[in-house]
Amino acid sequence: MKILIWYTSWTKHTEIYAEWLGKELKRTPVKAKEIQLSDLSNYDLIIYGGPIHSEEIVGFKRMRKIIPYLDDQRFIVFGVGGVAESDHYNEQIISKNFTDEERERVNFFYLRGGFDPERLEGIHKLQVRYFKFRLNRKKRESLTEAEKNLLHAFEHPDNYVEKENLETLVNYVTALKNQ
Numbered sequence: 001m002k003i004l005i006w007y008t009s010w011t012k013h014t015e016i017y018a019e020w021l022g023k024e025l026k027r028t029p030v031k032a033k034e035i036q037l038s039d040l041s042n043y044d045l046i047i048y049g050g051p052i053h054s055e056e057i058v059g060f061k062r063m064r065k066i067i068p069y070l071d072d073q074r075f076i077v078f079g080v081g082g083v084a085e086s087d088h089y090n091e092q093i094i095s096k097n098f099t100d101e102e103r104e105r106v107n108f109f110y111l112r113g114g115f116d117p118e119r120l121e122g123i124h125k126l127q128v129r130y131f132k133f134r135l136n137r138k139k140r141e142s143l144t145e146a147e148k149n150l151l152h153a154f155e156h157p158d159n160y161v162e163k164e165n166l167e168t169l170v171n172y173v174t175a176l177k178n179q
């Protein structure tokens with residue numbers, strides 16, 4: 001099975017997951033900008049990983065363009081966010097990022113990353129500052145669980161990247177390969 005692992009990562013959490021996944025599946029992950037969309041038709045399984053910013057999977061918009069033109073390929077997307085994993089948040093990210101048709105074709109996995117202010121670029125630093133300002137102005141009881149969680153992540157930077165978080169995704173791909 002020809003498998004492509006490609007990813008976007010600003011502060012390395014997604015990159016680490018992509019590298020671990022690459023080791024498990026014996027494939028070398030490729031940065032998103034190094035891939036031409038036209039290359040995707042050469043693969044049977046396309047796995048894309050991107051950070052979640054403002055509930056959007058960074059880079060997925062680019063991949064979306066090609067999905068309708070590919071017939072036999074399978075797609076997996078893993079989104080890496082600072083919020084603790086839960087079925088509710090998983091569903092929130094799916095409904096925000098995928099149309100009904102895409103939901104039929106794309107399998108999504110949420111992986112918890114972390115927050116590393118030291119690695120943030122200028123524009124993202126500003127976005128985080130604005131995010132904190134906006135959330136801190138709201139009444140605590142009006143914040144959603146995800147907003148509380150994200151605010152906590154921004155105020156208490158930490159790294160939750162764990163190899164075990166990849167287990168379900170790796171098992172899913174292994175089952176596909178054995179079909």
Ligand SMILES: Cc1cc2nc3c(=O)[nH]c(=O)nc-3n(C[C@H](O)[C@H](O)[C@H](O)COP(=O)(O)O)c2cc1C
Nearest residue numbers: 009010011012013014051054055081082083113114
């Ligand atoms: C501007 C900004 C917005 C973010 N928004 C979200 C969000 O909506 N949900 C979430 O779970 N994490 C959010 N995060 C946290 C990142 O998804 C998290 O830090 C992730 O590990 C980054 O992946 P990377 O290190 O591969 O770039 C945000 C981070 C930044 C900098």
